[in-house]
Amino acid sequence: MQTRIIVTGGTFDKRYDAIKGELTFQDTHLPAILEQARLRIPVEVEINQLIDSLNMTQEHREGVLAACRAAPEQSLVVIHGTDTMAQTAQVVGAAALDKTIVFTGAMIPYSVQGSDALFNLGFALAMARSLPRNTYVAMNGRVFEWDNVRKDKDAGVFESARD
Amino acid sequence: MQTRIIVTGGTFDKRYDAIKGELTFQDTHLPAILEQARLRIPVEVEINQLIDSLNMTQEHREGVLAACRAAPEQSLVVIHGTDTMAQTAQVVGAAALDKTIVFTGAMIPYSVQGSDALFNLGFALAMARSLPRNTYVAMNGRVFEWDNVRKDKDAGVFESARD
Amino acid sequence: MQTRIIVTGGTFDKRYDAIKGELTFQDTHLPAILEQARLRIPVEVEINQLIDSLNMTQEHREGVLAACRAAPEQSLVVIHGTDTMAQTAQVVGAAALDKTIVFTGAMIPYSVQGSDALFNLGFALAMARSLPRNTYVAMNGRVFEWDNVRKDKDAGVFESARD
Amino acid sequence: MQTRIIVTGGTFDKRYDAIKGELTFQDTHLPAILEQARLRIPVEVEINQLIDSLNMTQEHREGVLAACRAAPEQSLVVIHGTDTMAQTAQVVGAAALDKTIVFTGAMIPYSVQGSDALFNLGFALAMARSLPRNTYVAMNGRVFEWDNVRKDKDAGVFESARD
Numbered sequence: 145m146q147t148r149i150i151v152t153g154g155t156f157d158k159r160y161d162a163i164k165g166e167l168t169f170q171d172t173h174l175p176a177i178l179e180q181a182r183l184r185i186p187v188e189v190e191i192n193q194l195i196d197s198l199n200m201t202q203e204h205r206e207g208v209l210a211a212c213r214a215a216p217e218q219s220l221v222v223i224h225g226t227d228t229m230a231q232t233a234q235v236v237g238a239a240a241l242d243k244t245i246v247f248t249g250a251m252i253p254y255s256v257q258g259s260d261a262l263f264n265l266g267f268a269l270a271m272a273r274s275l276p277r278n279t280y281v282a283m284n285g286r287v288f289e290w291d292n293v294r295k296d297k298d299a300g301v302f303e304s305a306r307d
Numbered sequence: 308m309q310t311r312i313i314v315t316g317g318t319f320d321k322r323y324d325a326i327k328g329e330l331t332f333q334d335t336h337l338p339a340i341l342e343q344a345r346l347r348i349p350v351e352v353e354i355n356q357l358i359d360s361l362n363m364t365q366e367h368r369e370g371v372l373a374a375c376r377a378a379p380e381q382s383l384v385v386i387h388g389t390d391t392m393a394q395t396a397q398v399v400g401a402a403a404l405d406k407t408i409v410f411t412g413a414m415i416p417y418s419v420q421g422s423d424a425l426f427n428l429g430f431a432l433a434m435a436r437s438l439p440r441n442t443y444v445a446m447n448g449r450v451f452e453w454d455n456v457r458k459d460k461d462a463g464v465f466e467s468a469r470d
Numbered sequence: 471m472q473t474r475i476i477v478t479g480g481t482f483d484k485r486y487d488a489i490k491g492e493l494t495f496q497d498t499h500l501p502a503i504l505e506q507a508r509l510r511i512p513v514e515v516e517i518n519q520l521i522d523s524l525n526m527t528q529e530h531r532e533g534v535l536a537a538c539r540a541a542p543e544q545s546l547v548v549i550h551g552t553d554t555m556a557q558t559a560q561v562v563g564a565a566a567l568d569k570t571i572v573f574t575g576a577m578i579p580y581s582v583q584g585s586d587a588l589f590n591l592g593f594a595l596a597m598a599r600s601l602p603r604n605t606y607v608a609m610n611g612r613v614f615e616w617d618n619v620r621k622d623k624d625a626g627v628f629e630s631a632r633d
Numbered sequence: 634m635q636t637r638i639i640v641t642g643g644t645f646d647k648r649y650d651a652i653k654g655e656l657t658f659q660d661t662h663l664p665a666i667l668e669q670a671r672l673r674i675p676v677e678v679e680i681n682q683l684i685d686s687l688n689m690t691q692e693h694r695e696g697v698l699a700a701c702r703a704a705p706e707q708s709l710v711v712i713h714g715t716d717t718m719a720q721t722a723q724v725v726g727a728a729a730l731d732k733t734i735v736f737t738g739a740m741i742p743y744s745v746q747g748s749d750a751l752f753n754l755g756f757a758l759a760m761a762r763s764l765p766r767n768t769y770v771a772m773n774g775r776v777f778e779w780d781n782v783r784k785d786k787d788a789g790v791f792e793s794a795r796d
Binding site for chain 2: 162177180181185187251258259262263266267268269270271273274275282283286300301302
């Protein structure tokens with residue numbers, strides 16, 4: 145079974161631009177990360193967009209949904225900024241595609257010391273290959289259904305909308 | 308649902324001893340890793356042993372089985388050296404405990420550049436919380452049942468015993 | 471001979487704030503770095519300020535000069551943001567203190583993959599312990615006297631003002 | 634002024650071989666390190682040998698001396714294992730070449746978390762460009778003349794032979 149990883153940017157993929165002196169998007173770290181993970185499963189990486197999720201419009205979210213719909217795979221991981229991950233998951237989840245779609249991201253960029261990116265990607269990939277078909281958010285070692293998740297921005301953690 | 312992580316050593320947890328000039332076992336990195344992963348699920352870390360899996364005897368493997376049997380949790384991850392991970396998984400799997408037990412480890416130590424440890428732990432933890440009760444090996448982004456897995460030592464990858 | 475390291479902030483010491491989602495100043499990495507460097511010389515770390523050098527006013531620069539003047543050591547390293555490092559070095563150099571004072575910093579924070587911070591600190595510390603008394607800027611493996619240095623902001627490198 | 638970096642191996646350049654499960658020599662990290670250091674000085678890297686300094690014979694040490702003698706540069710850094718660094722420095726120093734030659738290495742490999750390699754290289758390079766012509770060992774933020782240095786193997790630090 146092949147899994148498709150749809151990249152949208154977010155903290156996960158930010159890297160430091162030494163000239164500008166700030167974290168920006170230049171390219172995705174996914175190919176390097178997948179090599180580091182020593183994967184021996186078929187994975188297809190698709191760059192949908194590379195933006196901060198605070199800058200995502202409804203149109204951007206529909207672009208993510210369109211990519212999920214168009215994907216030939218039944219198993220998808222979406223790398224997304226954490227700030228509006230729950231909103232995009234709701235757009236995708238409401239479409240009720242017959243696929244297992246797992247959103248994840250990172251609170252600290254892959255390129256920064258102490259990043260949660262590798263752990264989250266491993267966790268999300270496993271969930272995308274084992275859970276029943278639905279749309280989920282996987283963060284903090286937890287997995288939430290798309291219609292029951294929100295980010296507590298003060299604490300920087302995801303929780304059930306009914307917590 | 309709480310997951311127990313049973314630590315046995317292996318490449319995953321080796322760290323460099325600057326005085327001896329070699330990789331040794333001093334302590335487990337698990338508490339630091341779990342903090343880095345920003346977990347918000349209950350996890351219990353238990354150090355069963357800290358050895359190279361090439362040095363594991365049948366007695367050591369039965370010690371791992373005893374720890375799995377004694378664990379109050381239904382969801383277990385066992386951190387293990389890759390060289391004899393399949394053998395220990397067979398000892399544990401044959402006991403047919405009514406739990407989801409996922410073995411994982413690393414080809415490159417957590418403390419060394421380019422390590423697969425974080426990814427593998429995330430992947431194994433997700434599998435330990437989503438798969439039906441049985442004993443598995445999770446490496447290379449794949450998950451194998453305990454009676455159908457072996458390590459190809461030349462290639463450094465896990466494969467189905469029927470591949 | 472003891473060397474004093476005067477910390478003023480700059481890219482060198484920025485770290486990622488996962489809640490704010492940006493690089494900020496929280497504390498200095500110097501004690502951790504000095505341990506990593508396995509130093510066996512007496513070094514005193516003094517936090518003068520922790521700011522971005524773009525935000526430095528003339529008053530801030532005079533605060534750096536005052537710290538250099540007050541230091542009992544003859545050998546000083548000043549950790550400084552790169553954008554206005556040359557300007558502060560000029561304020562300090564013009565005072566003609568009878569000390570060897572070496573400014574350095576980093577183009578990529580210590581906490582980010584691929585940082586030049588450790589290399590630059592080693593280079594600057596050696597210069598602060600071997601050069602004649604004067605004020606210098608040490609970056610890019612080069613050392614410049616205070617009255618003959620500028621940063622080429624487009625290329626992100628330091629050069630002689632007469633290059 | 635160009636500096637030549639003569640690579641002989643040592644802990645500095647060891648990297649983890651995931652198949653063998655041990656630290657080995659495959660290639661030098663120097664080109665990657667020099668890019669990370671953002672150097673803007675002319676540097677020439679020469680691989681003399683890639684071995685553990687415990688395996689160095691008198692012949693190997695004379696190979697290092699020959700490389701130092703043949704180098705057209707006046708400023709040399711020699712990357713060397715720490716265990717017999719002092720001995721090779723003595724062979725080179727006794728030849729009284731009219732050059733500044735600075736030996737350095739690392740207690741923890743560049744490729745391992747917490748390495749002192751970058752700091753030591755920066756420190757040694759600065760010393761190779763500022764000290765009078767002689768042969769030195771630069772470790773632990775200290776610089777020793779070739780005929781007055783030894784490694785305290787229990788503590789893992791360099792000290793004056795007269796300490």
